[in-house]
Amino acid sequence: MRDTKPLAPVHTAVALFTIQGTLKLLLLPGEPWRLPGARLKEGESLDACAQRALGEATGVGDVFLEQLYTFTASDRAPGVVVSYYALIPYDRVQICAGSGEWVDPAHWPPTAPGLRQIIDCAAERLVAKLEYAPIAYQFLADRFTLGELQSVYEVIGRRSLDKRNFRRRLRASQHLLETHDTRRGARHRPARLYRLRETEPSIRG
Amino acid sequence: MRDTKPLAPVHTAVALFTIQGTLKLLLLPGEPWRLPGARLKEGESLDACAQRALGEATGVGDVFLEQLYTFTASDRAPGVVVSYYALIPYDRVQICAGSGEWVDPAHWPPTAPGLRQIIDCAAERLVAKLEYAPIAYQFLADRFTLGELQSVYEVIGRRSLDKRNFRRRLRASQHLLETHDTRRGARHRPARLYRLRETEPSIRG
DNA sequence: ACAAAAGTGTTCCTGTTACACCCATGT
DNA sequence: ACATGGGTGTAACAGGAACACTTTTGT
Numbered sequence: 001m002r003d004t005k006p007l008a009p010v011h012t013a014v015a016l017f018t019i020q021g022t023l024k025l026l027l028l029p030g031e032p033w034r035l036p037g038a039r040l041k042e043g044e045s046l047d048a049c050a051q052r053a054l055g056e057a058t059g060v061g062d063v064f065l066e067q068l069y070t071f072t073a074s075d076r077a078p079g080v081v082v083s084y085y086a087l088i089p090y091d092r093v094q095i096c097a098g099s100g101e102w103v104d105p106a107h108w109p110p111t112a113p114g115l116r117q118i119i120d121c122a123a124e125r126l127v128a129k130l131e132y133a134p135i136a137y138q139f140l141a142d143r144f145t146l147g148e149l150q151s152v153y154e155v156i157g158r159r160s161l162d163k164r165n166f167r168r169r170l171r172a173s174q175h176l177l178e179t180h181d182t183r184r185g186a187r188h189r190p191a192r193l194y195r196l197r198e199t200e201p202s203i204r205g
Numbered sequence: 206m207r208d209t210k211p212l213a214p215v216h217t218a219v220a221l222f223t224i225q226g227t228l229k230l231l232l233l234p235g236e237p238w239r240l241p242g243a244r245l246k247e248g249e250s251l252d253a254c255a256q257r258a259l260g261e262a263t264g265v266g267d268v269f270l271e272q273l274y275t276f277t278a279s280d281r282a283p284g285v286v287v288s289y290y291a292l293i294p295y296d297r298v299q300i301c302a303g304s305g306e307w308v309d310p311a312h313w314p315p316t317a318p319g320l321r322q323i324i325d326c327a328a329e330r331l332v333a334k335l336e337y338a339p340i341a342y343q344f345l346a347d348r349f350t351l352g353e354l355q356s357v358y359e360v361i362g363r364r365s366l367d368k369r370n371f372r373r374r375l376r377a378s379q380h381l382l383e384t385h386d387t388r389r390g391a392r393h394r395p396a397r398l399y400r401l402r403e404t405e406p407s408i409r410g
Numbered sequence: 411a412c413a414a415a416a417g418t419g420t421t422c423c424t425g426t427t428a429c430a431c432c433c434a435t436g437t
Numbered sequence: 438a439c440a441t442g443g444g445t446g447t448a449a450c451a452g453g454a455a456c457a458c459t460t461t462t463g464t
Contacts, residue, residue: 007212008245010285040213045277046285070275070287072250080215080251080287082275147415164418165454187463188415352442369445370427392436393442 009079010040012050013115014065015122016058016086017105018093019139019155023126024102025119028057033101033111035118037081050084058099063088064138068121074114081114085122087138130156134175137196145183145191146170175199214284215245217255218320219270220327221263221291222310223298224344224360228331229307230324233262238306238316240323242286255289263304268293269343273326279319286319290327292343335361339380342401350388350396351375380404 013035016026027033038053040046047065055061068083093102103109105123129135136152137144150166170176177197182190218240221231232238241262245254252270260266273288298307308314310328334340341357342349355371375381382402387395 008215008247010213010215040277040285042213042283046275067274069272070251070285072245078247080245080275080285082285145416162455163416164456167417168419169453184462186415187413189417189461191416350443367428368443369429372444374426389435391442392440394434394444396443 009073010046011037011073011079011081012040012046012053012084013037013081013118014050014054014084014086015068015105015119016054016063016088017122017126017139018088018102019090019152020093020102021155023105023123023155025105025108026058026100027103027108027111028100033109033115035115036100040082046082050082050086054086058095060088060092060095064135066125068118068125071114071117074112081118083118083121085125087135089139089141091141127156134173134196137175143179143181143193143195145193147191149194214278215251216242216278216284216286217245217251217258217289218242218286218323219255219259219289219291220273220310220324221259221268221293222327222331222344223293223307224295224357225298225307226360228310228328228360230310230313231263231305232308232313232316233305238314238320240320241305245287251287255287255291259291263300265293265297265300269340271330273323273330276319276322279317286323288323288326290330292340294344294346296346332361339378339401342380348384348386348398348400350398352396354399 014037015035018024018026026036028036036053036057038049038056040049044052046067050065050067051061051063054063054065063086065084065086068085070080070082073079073081105119108119126135130153136149136156139152140148146167149170150161150163153166154160175197177195179193179195181193183193184190219242220240223229223231231241233241241258243254243258243261245251249257251272255270255272256266256268259268259270268291270289270291273290275285275287278284278286310324313324331340335358341354341361344357345353351372354375355366355368358371359365380402382400384398384400386398388398389395
């Protein structure tokens with residue numbers, strides 16, 4: 001309270017991912033390209049601020065979101081940036097259409113300095129977390145086939161998986177809830193549809 | 206830039222751990238008990254701010270430190286708290302003597318709200334990270350015996366380990382550098398001393 | 411009929427666990 | 438001499454990886 005100078009702006013920045021054939025990241029047009037972001041309002045929680053940033057930039061709401069890391073704002077800009085990553089199912093992607101561009105996070109266009117570390121950090125976390133947390137489901141619609149789920153793992157992990165081992169492992173994970181419906185219409189055998197078994201998310205904040 | 210109101214104080218808070226028989230956390234006396242912390246200065250990096258917080262509170266410097274999570278400051282206090290955990294070897298503990306109290310992080314005295322989540326988060330991370338990152342060494346002196354190292358794992362993991370399996374596993378990890386010295390003086394066979402093999406730390410910020 | 415993804419078990423291999431005794435020292 | 442932690446190998450077990458064929462549909 002003895003000094004008012006070190007008051008600094010707090011921003012959130014959100015790396016929004018989806019899967020469209022391959023893993024894609026949303027960048028907002030501009031010079032340079034940006035991530036969705038917002039300045040923290042008084043009385044607002046960081047999570048809420050990140051959700052708001054996403055909503056303002058793309059119109060989507062109620063998105064899976066997780067805090068990544070907090071950086072000191074790049075260059076000599078004062079303040080800090082609390083980075084998040086967010087995942088959105090492929091069937092909600094169109095909502096973001098027009099608000100930005102979906103790019104491959106590995107080779108993206110020139111962006112502001114400081115974005116690179118956020119994006120790398122996010123991609124890294126995504127790969128790591130895939131193996132021990134049920135986040136793959138966040139890329140899928142409410143009901144999905146095991147083939148779709150496997151494809152998510154393959155795309156993010158950048159390697160192909162054995163179908164039988166995959167199914168055994170996933171069934172053992174207890175996250176799957178089998179429905180009695182199937183998806184038909186493709187020119188092959190219909191695929192059983194599954195749901196994510198709802199469970200209490202572990203608390204962090 | 207259109208609004209100056211949402212400028213908010215940014216603080217760091219550091220949960221400093223050591224091992225003294227059991228895992229111990231440093232709390233600073235007061236009503237309520239606090240963690241070492243500091244307000245972010247202009248132009249200062251978050252890591253530097255956390256190091257400074259630790260230095261000002263205890264006098265120690267050059268400590269292993271890692272960012273944990275960023276919380277919105279508890280209650281209705283504005284601003285954010287970037288939490289860190291830090292590890293200090295047992296042979297440097299005395300430096301902190303007088304500046305605070307070493308308590309068991311599981312059942313500690315009443316503290317300010319908001320501390321609990323930081324401490325829990327830190328303890329959780331510590332246990333998890335022990336299994337895949339060479340952080341146990343941070344609790345030990347420059348040179349150490351395998352017995353000491355095993356004891357660190359046992360204390361943090363809260364379970365006893367098999368001596369032979371432990372040694373096999375650790376030797377395979379490539380983190381150990383055998384010295385030609387032994388530690389003697391105890392009334393048993395002298396123990397070989399090891400060093401941590403220096404390696405490039407992976408970058409995060 | 412054919413193309414295309416769904417679905418299903420078994421074998422092998424590798425890495426993890428369990429376990430008991432002798433050694434070198436200080437007192 | 439004895440108490441104390443240091444030091445060493447092997448056998449059982451479990452979890453992960455490799456692998457091929459039949460089924461059901463749409464065209």
